[in-house]
Amino acid sequence: MLPGPPPGSAPGPRRRPVGAVDLTPAPGTVPPPPGGYRVPARYGYGYPETPAETTTRLRPVRPRQRWRTTAAAACAVLGLGLIGGAATGAWLTGDSSAGAARSPYSTARGAWHSVPVDTLFPRTLQGRGAGPGGTDRTWTRLAVAADSACADGLDPLLGTTLRPVGCERLVRATYTDATRSAVTTVGLVFAEADAPGMQALRTRFTEQRLGARKDLMPRTYAPEGTLAASFGDEQRASWTVSPLTEIPVVVLAVSGFADGRPVTDPQPASDAVAPDATTDIAQAGLGHEAKGIADRVERGLRRAVADLTEQPE
DSSP, X not given: OOOOOOTTOOOOOOOOOTTOOOOOOOTTOOOOOTTOOSSOGGGOSOOOOOHHHHHOOOOOOOOOOHHHHHHHXXXXXXXXXXXXXXXXXXXXXXXXXXXXXXXXXXXXXXXXXXXXXXXXXXXXXXXXXXXXXXXOEEEEEEEEOOOBOHHHHSOHXXXXXXXXXXXXXXXXXXXXXXXXXXXXXXXXXXXXXXXXXXXXHHHHHHHHTGGGOGXXXXXXXXXXXXXXXXXXXXXXXXXXXXXXXXXXXXXEXXXXXXXXXXXXXXXXXXXXXXXXXXXXXHHTTHHHXXXXXXXXXXXXXXXXXXXXXXXXX
16 A cells, blocks of 8 residues: 655645546637537547538449440550551551641642742842853843733744643743843743643653754743843844743743844754853853743742642641
8 A cells, every 4th residue: 555645745636547538628628519519539529510521421332343444445445546547547648637738739830829929030040150161140130021821921832832731820020140231031831730741741842852942932021111121032042941840830031132132043041051052142151041040930939839838728
């Protein structure tokens, strides 16, 4: 038996029996409502349950059925297969619903009105190494003709030669060189034919040397009030006619002396640019004028068509 407190000492706190629970409210605690809260005694005076907590019932969870899982997996595999097959087919055929690329042929046919005139016929053309002996050339545009039908801008025989490919439109411009001693008219015939038709025309020009025939020379464009005002049929000195195959266009050019002198024996540009050519036309570089301007206008048209072709429809 433990000894009790010494005589005369103050009484200490009263000890609870072992296993007893103190249910005395803490100082400042709000007393419970009549009947008390429906919470376990070990949580003390907690917050009352909200109506949602007392009325909401959990929905019973049904046991997972194996056949539904298998069906969902099969549908997923089938869907991925269909998507993959469609993507592969579009990649192989080069087609896509997001925006198929335009055809160069369909794009080029409308380039005569969709491409700015300063792109088709720049105000200034630079011809590095385009002159006789590899000299540089610079050409300045004098005027641009209004677009027309081929019958209005081509000799009848040349128009007949180009008839198999059709004629959508003809556009032309006239240039002069830096010395203002030569004038050149360059033209673009926008054809209606497809690739086989243009290839057939190109083959015919190559095999029959149609580009060297004097009766198939292009006509000049002589704008009034310019250096080329006297540039007519009798002043034609050198020329080139080139059907393209990548796009439905025929590029042509004809050059002459700026002083209006007539030429009795014109020479095709393919002959006038030869290193051993000694004619007055060759020595004056008129073959280089026709070929150089035609080449650079052709390059600009190809670039413009390529840019338009890359744009989705």
